[in-house]
Amino acid sequence: xxxxxxxxxxxxxxxxxxxxxxxxxxxxxxxxxxxxxxxxxxxxxxxxxxxxxxxxxxxxxxxxxxxxxxxxxxxxxxxxxxxxxxxxxxxxxxxxxxxxxxxxxxxxxxxxxxxxxx
Amino acid sequence: xxxxxxxxxxxxxxxxxxxxxxxxxxxxxxxxxxxxxxxxxxxxxxxxxxxxxxxxxxxxxxxxxxxxxxxxxxxxxxxxxxxxxxxxxxxxxxxxxxxxxxxxxxxxxxxxxxxxxx
Amino acid sequence: xxxxxxxxxxxxxxxxxxxxxxxxxxxxxxxxxxxxxxxxxxxxxxxxxxxxxxxxxxxxxxxxxxxxxxxxxxxxxxxxxxxxxxxxxxxxxxxxxxxxxxxxxxxxxxxxxxxxxx
Amino acid sequence: xxxxxxxxxxxxxxxxxxxxxxxxxxxxxxxxxxxxxxxxxxxxxxxxxxxxxxxxxxxxxxxxxxxxxxxxxxxxxxxxxxxxxxxxxxxxxxxxxxxxxxxxxxxxxxxxxxxxxx
Numbered sequence: 001x002x003x004x005x006x007x008x009x010x011x012x013x014x015x016x017x018x019x020x021x022x023x024x025x026x027x028x029x030x031x032x033x034x035x036x037x038x039x040x041x042x043x044x045x046x047x048x049x050x051x052x053x054x055x056x057x058x059x060x061x062x063x064x065x066x067x068x069x070x071x072x073x074x075x076x077x078x079x080x081x082x083x084x085x086x087x088x089x090x091x092x093x094x095x096x097x098x099x100x101x102x103x104x105x106x107x108x109x110x111x112x113x114x115x116x117x118x
Numbered sequence: 119x120x121x122x123x124x125x126x127x128x129x130x131x132x133x134x135x136x137x138x139x140x141x142x143x144x145x146x147x148x149x150x151x152x153x154x155x156x157x158x159x160x161x162x163x164x165x166x167x168x169x170x171x172x173x174x175x176x177x178x179x180x181x182x183x184x185x186x187x188x189x190x191x192x193x194x195x196x197x198x199x200x201x202x203x204x205x206x207x208x209x210x211x212x213x214x215x216x217x218x219x220x221x222x223x224x225x226x227x228x229x230x231x232x233x234x235x236x
Numbered sequence: 237x238x239x240x241x242x243x244x245x246x247x248x249x250x251x252x253x254x255x256x257x258x259x260x261x262x263x264x265x266x267x268x269x270x271x272x273x274x275x276x277x278x279x280x281x282x283x284x285x286x287x288x289x290x291x292x293x294x295x296x297x298x299x300x301x302x303x304x305x306x307x308x309x310x311x312x313x314x315x316x317x318x319x320x321x322x323x324x325x326x327x328x329x330x331x332x333x334x335x336x337x338x339x340x341x342x343x344x345x346x347x348x349x350x351x352x353x354x
Numbered sequence: 355x356x357x358x359x360x361x362x363x364x365x366x367x368x369x370x371x372x373x374x375x376x377x378x379x380x381x382x383x384x385x386x387x388x389x390x391x392x393x394x395x396x397x398x399x400x401x402x403x404x405x406x407x408x409x410x411x412x413x414x415x416x417x418x419x420x421x422x423x424x425x426x427x428x429x430x431x432x433x434x435x436x437x438x439x440x441x442x443x444x445x446x447x448x449x450x451x452x453x454x455x456x457x458x459x460x461x462x463x464x465x466x467x468x469x470x471x472x
Binding site: 007010014017030033040049053073077082 | 120121122125128129132135136137138143144145146148149151152155156158159161162165166167168170171173174183184185187188189190191192194195197198200201202203205206208209210211212213216217220222225226227
């Protein structure tokens with residue numbers, strides 16, 4: 001069992017123990033994911049990009065970021081589990097595409113319109 | 119090396135090969151994550167919750183969902199890597215808290231105000 | 237002065253009185269908008285679509301929705317003001333396009349892939 | 355009739371003419387709003403804050419931003435209309451609160467934890 005499978009299994013047990021499975025439709029989970037992403041982005045909204053790179057040196061900000069990132073990961077893992085999608089495999093498949101699409105020479109140093117990772 | 123560490127390492131190499139590291143501040147990556155979450159949610163917005171549970175039976179919708187979920191996972195992995203946060207460990211720490219906070223007996227079957235996972 | 241211009245002017249005075257203008261770059265305001273949209277979506281995430289249509293009959297839920305929608309509107313108005321975009325005019329221009337793009341006969345009753353408003 | 359009421363009425367006619375009213379539950383519209391906010395944020399994600407303040411000087415970027423902001427405004431107006439919320443009135447009510455909460459002297463120049471507008 002991979003670490004993601006273990007995490008997904010723990011979330012599944014957590015959900016079933018509280019009889020919350022019926023709330024966890026893909027639609028609802030995608031909304032929860034968006035809500036948590038909103039909380040994460042709010043932590044960084046007033047920082048300059050430079051300040052955002054130093055944010056983990058502040059213990060309080062670091063704890064909040066860790067907590068918000070965990071929330072996003074938990075809902076993403078749960079959503080993927082409910083849909084039967086392997087998160088890591090799907091990511092590698094997407095990176096296969098991105099490595100072809102964003103040729104190293106042509107895109108080197110430029111982030112203009114192209115979203116760098118996918 | 120765990121599967122997440124491998125994924126993070128591949129994304130790091132991808133980014134460095136294109137000289138895009140300077141674009142990958144936590145602030146920018148949180149924005150990219152929010153943008154990708156928006157694309158994911160758009161896939162499910164007009165479906166009923168019931169339709170959303172059947173969406174993977176449509177090969178085209180399944181491919182789009184897999185692709186959008188991968189995009190979210192890729193930026194989340196990259197953001198965590200840049201911040202030095204262990205995604206899986208942070209998720210388990212959050213679930214430790216949630217298991218205490220949402221007592222099984224008190225919360226069974228209710229999703230009223232409480233966000234079920236965190 | 238239209239009601240939106242008045243609202244934008246009030247937000248501008250509010251911001252200048254606190255010397256917060258330098259924080260209000262389009263980038264930061266777009267992040268704040270996304271954060272507030274996340275709080276709004278969180279209010280509706282565990283409701284069925286039918287429950288969501290009745291949510292204003294609960295005074296507490298109604299107050300929270302009104303407050304979250306106001307937050308989104310305030311940041312949207314501020315972002316448009318900072319960019320020099322007329323919100324209402326831009327919306328009508330987009331609807332002109334949508335009315336052509338989504339022919340009444342062809343799209344009647346179908347929301348499949350097409351985002352209904354734009 | 356205010357300009358927002360006119361805009362809401364036009365969107366209502368647009369929706370009814372295509373028989374899309376049943377898709378426009380508050381839940382679905384909040385998701386559509388989040389999706390459009392994601393597209394807006396994606397326009398600004400790789401720019402520095404300084405570049406983001408100059409983005410309207412590029413005609414292509416300006417047109418894209420105008421279009422994305424219009425999409426957000428259209429769904430926000432529609433959501434408020436469906437919920438029976440007056441967007442401008444709700445915003446002023448929120449600003450009344452914010453003006454009290456963020457005392458001019460105490461908060462001058464600081465955006466630390468406090469979200470500047472609400």
